[in-house]
Amino acid sequence: xxxxxxxxxxxxxxxxxxxxxxxxxxxxxxxxxxxxxxxxxxxxxxxxxxxxxxxxxxxxxxxxxxxxxxxxxxxxxxxxxxxxxxxxxxxxxxxxxxxxxxxxxxxxxxxxxxxxxxxxxxxxxxxxxxxxxxxxxxxxxxxxxxxxxxxxxxxxxxxxxxxxxxxxxxxxxxxxxxxxxxxxxxxxxxxxxxxxxxxxxxxxxxxxxxxxxxxxxxxxxxxxxxxxxxxxxxxxxxxxxxxxxxxxxxxxxxxxxxxxxxxxxxxxxxxxxxxxxxxxxxxxxxxxxxxxxxxxxxxxxxxxxxxxxxxxxxxxxxxxxxxxxxxxxxxxxxxxxxxxxxxxxxxxxxxxxxxxxxxxxxxxxxxxxxxxxxxxxxxxxxxxxxxxxxxxxxxxxxxxxxxxxxxxxxxxxxxxxxxxxxxxxxxxxxxxxxxxxxxxxxxxxxxxxxxxxxxxxxxxxxxxxxxxxxxxxxxxxxxxxxxxxxxxxxxxxxxxxxxxxxxxxxxxxxxxxxxxxxxxxxxxxxxxxxxxxxxxxxxxxxxxxxxxxxxxxxxxxxxxxxxxxxxxxxxxxxxxxxxxxxxxxxxxxxxxxxxxxxxxxxxxxxxxxxxxxxxxxxxxxxxxxxxxxxxxxxxxxxxxxxxxxxxxxxxxxxxxxxxxxxxxxxxxxxxxxxxxxxxxxxx
Numbered sequence: 140x141x142x143x144x145x146x147x148x149x150x151x152x153x154x155x156x157x158x159x160x161x162x163x164x165x166x167x168x169x170x171x172x173x174x175x176x177x178x179x180x181x182x183x184x185x186x187x188x189x190x191x192x193x194x195x196x197x198x199x200x201x202x203x204x205x206x207x208x209x210x211x212x213x214x215x216x217x218x219x220x221x222x223x224x225x226x227x228x229x230x231x232x233x234x235x236x237x238x239x240x241x242x243x244x245x246x247x248x249x250x251x252x253x254x255x256x257x258x259x260x261x262x263x264x265x266x267x268x269x270x271x272x273x274x275x276x277x278x279x280x281x282x283x284x285x286x287x288x289x290x291x292x293x294x295x296x297x298x299x300x301x302x303x304x305x306x307x308x309x310x311x312x313x314x315x316x317x318x319x320x321x322x323x324x325x326x327x328x329x330x331x332x333x334x335x336x337x338x339x340x341x342x343x344x345x346x347x348x349x350x351x352x353x354x355x356x357x358x359x360x361x362x363x364x365x366x367x368x369x370x371x372x373x374x375x376x377x378x379x380x381x382x383x384x385x386x387x388x389x390x391x392x393x394x395x396x397x398x399x400x401x402x403x404x405x406x407x408x409x410x411x412x413x414x415x416x417x418x419x420x421x422x423x424x425x426x427x428x429x430x431x432x433x434x435x436x437x438x439x440x441x442x443x444x445x446x447x448x449x450x451x452x453x454x455x456x457x458x459x460x461x462x463x464x465x466x467x468x469x470x471x472x473x474x475x476x477x478x479x480x481x482x483x484x485x486x487x488x489x490x491x492x493x494x495x496x497x498x499x500x501x502x503x504x505x506x507x508x509x510x511x512x513x514x515x516x517x518x519x520x521x522x523x524x525x526x527x528x529x530x531x532x533x534x535x536x537x538x539x540x541x542x543x544x545x546x547x548x549x550x551x552x553x554x555x556x557x558x559x560x561x562x563x564x565x566x567x568x569x570x571x572x573x574x575x576x577x578x579x580x581x582x583x584x585x586x587x588x589x590x591x592x593x594x595x596x597x598x599x600x601x602x603x604x605x606x607x608x609x610x611x612x613x614x615x616x617x618x619x620x621x622x623x624x625x626x627x628x629x630x631x632x633x634x635x636x637x638x639x640x641x642x643x644x645x646x647x648x649x650x651x652x653x654x655x656x657x658x659x660x661x662x663x664x665x666x667x668x669x670x671x672x673x674x675x676x677x678x679x680x681x682x683x684x685x686x687x688x689x690x691x692x693x694x695x696x697x698x699x700x701x702x703x704x705x706x707x708x709x710x711x712x713x714x715x716x717x718x719x720x721x722x723x724x725x726x727x728x729x730x731x732x733x734x735x736x737x738x739x740x741x742x743x744x745x746x747x748x749x750x751x752x753x754x755x756x757x758x759x760x761x762x763x764x765x766x767x768x769x770x771x772x773x774x775x776x777x778x779x780x781x782x783x784x785x786x787x788x789x790x791x792x793x794x795x796x797x798x799x800x801x802x803x804x805x806x807x808x809x810x811x812x813x814x815x816x817x818x819x820x821x822x
Contacts, residue, residue, distance in 0.1 A: 179215060182200045182220075186223045191231075194235045195234050199238050201215065209250075212246070220246075224242050224243050228267075229266055240303060247306050255317075256313045259310055263306070264324075270299070271303070271324065274300045282339060304330065304348050307321060308350055308351035311354055322362065327352070330349075330352050331372050335375055346400050349379075352366075363410065370418050381433075382400070395486070398437060399489070409425055426504050431504065437493065438498060441490060443575070443600065446593075447597065450484060454484075457478075488592050501566070566607065567608070574605050580598055580601060581652070586651070598654040609664045616668050630672060633669055634669050634673075637662055637669070660699050660702075663699065676713070677710060684707065687706055688707070697739070701746045704747050708753060712754055714761050720754070720765055721762075724751065727751050731744065731775075733774070742799060755817070772814060775813070779814075782807055786807055789803060
């Protein structure tokens with residue numbers, strides 16, 4: 140399927156929570172978009188005040204003024220708020236540096252990569268490193284004598300630890316240089332101490348440590364080695380991953396925090412695989428015994444449409460309630476002064492983030508799915524597939540009523556689940572629901588979302604679910620089970636479901652619409668996988684064919700063009716779709732370098748040549764009439780020199796250049812033989 144298909148897509152774990160990409164570049168545009176321009180200067184001035192209460196006020200004000208307001212955040216950046224806050228980390232007054240740390244953490248989470256890079260370049264690691272031994276010492280004292288410490292002191296330490304840890308995990312993704320610097324701090328024992336004290340410390344603090352560990356162990360050998368070789372660490376993580384706290388009937392918010400901690404612990408264990416003996420974890424099939432039983436119910440138990448509706452209802456209530464009093468030195472609010480509505484919004488976002496994290500881990504699992512026929516007979520698998528057919532709506536639409544079906548599936552007796560020959564029925568159904576957009580999934584054109592954190596989380600869930608589907612069908616393409624390939628109805632239903640989602644996403648482009656584009660890019664890869672698994676069985680529809688051609692023409696991404704060509708190739712092989720076969724074939728011929736370089740680039744051109752050979756390799760098929768009537772043999776022969784030149788011009792020094800050159804040479808050789816064969820038929 141070409142080198143554009145990747146089994147595991149590496150991503151930042153800290154996507155920008157409150158994007159500013161809808162704003163034009165520069166401070167002038169931010170100033171026009173912000174309603175708080177006049178509040179910026181007093182905050183920056185008070186940050187340098189001789190009065191500690193004013194300095195604290197300024198730090199708290201930063202956290203409050205940037206909430207869901209990327210324009211104001213950019214204005215503060217322009218006034219060097221990052222540098223000013225880093226300076227306050229060494230303030231002589233504890234209450235000042237505690238609030239400064241909270242503001243920096245909020246900037247990291249809301250602003251993402253750019254702000255984290257600025258913090259690293261302004262040497263934030265120096266004060267952060269100084270905090271770690273202080274936090275460790277104070278925590279040890281609190282844990283040894285919890286009754287002798289006032290609650291206020293505990294709260295400060297817990298919040299400071301959470302803010303420092305969260306900032307460190309955001310910074311670790313900024314660059315390799317930043318990651319190496321954080322590796323040098325040797326954080327693993329510090330972070331594991333929080334997980335070991337999970338029953339004593341607040342869940343939020345422990346979860347922040349688990350999140351940092353999860354990020355640090357993602358393809359980072361120093362951290363992986365340290366965790367992998369410590370039996371006590373592995374035992375602690377295994378206990379947390381298997382914890383039943385998340386299903387003990389407590390309130391939903393606490394449940395989600397417990398679930399998030401279990402999911403993170405499972406993700407850490409997967410990151411450090413393979414685990415060597417004598418750890419108990421080394422005896423487990425991590426995916427089968429831990430990961431899937433934990434994560435399948437998580438992704439199947441949420442309705443994105445219900446969450447979107449709840450958020451919209453809360454926003455309507457918020458708009459009618461009186462706003463908080465403006466910040467003043469006399470009643471300085473705490474940095475956690477959120478209203479009840481804001482806390483409910485945060486809880487809904489947290490649920491979405493837990494689902495997104497689960498999907499992120501499952502993306503790796505789906506890249507290594509086992510042989511679907513390894514556990515049961517084909518007859519049993521056929522029964523399972525029939526169940527799947529019954530539950531996937533023929534139109535692929537999501538709909539609120541689908542939620543109950545999925546929850547029932549998640550609560551099936553364990554005996555029935557264990558009879559499943561593969562993970563597909565339990566995974567594909569909820570994944571298809573999780574790709575269906577809601578009213579808040581993407582921002583409106585050229586304006587921010589009504590609630591950016593919810594939109595950021597929803598779009599991340601959609602895209603992660605698509606990546607899982609992409610990997611599932613890529614795995615099936617590489618090793619397609621016969622009984623799955625025969626289940627055409629399921630293939631068509633999955634195909635329709637993805638197109639149903641794409642219709643809702645739309646094709647809007649422009650600033651702020653990057654997530655829509657990303658959705659399309661991954662969805663086309665998934666469609667290509669489905670088309671390969673059920674090649675020749677998915678009937679092409681003119682509208683879908685036209686959209687794929689337009690996308691191939693409009694994008695500058697050669698990898699996406701390859702995916703479009705590959706998907707069209709699969710559609711062209713529906714035996715009786717003679718008109719659409721002709722349409723696709725003529726489009727492919729137009730990509731050949733007959734009278735100059737290909738207009739789509741070399742790799743998509745190679746894919747198109749390969750597709751034409753594959754489509755017309757069987758001259759007995761009904762659509763082969765197009766090849767004969769169009770005199771395609773002569774057209775292909777006329778393109779041979781251009782194909783040869785394009786392949787010879789491939790730069791082997793570029794990443795993937797050698798592989799592309801080898802594939803190009805093979806395709807050119809196949810084209811020569813194919814032309815000879817078709818000429819010999821004399822049809």
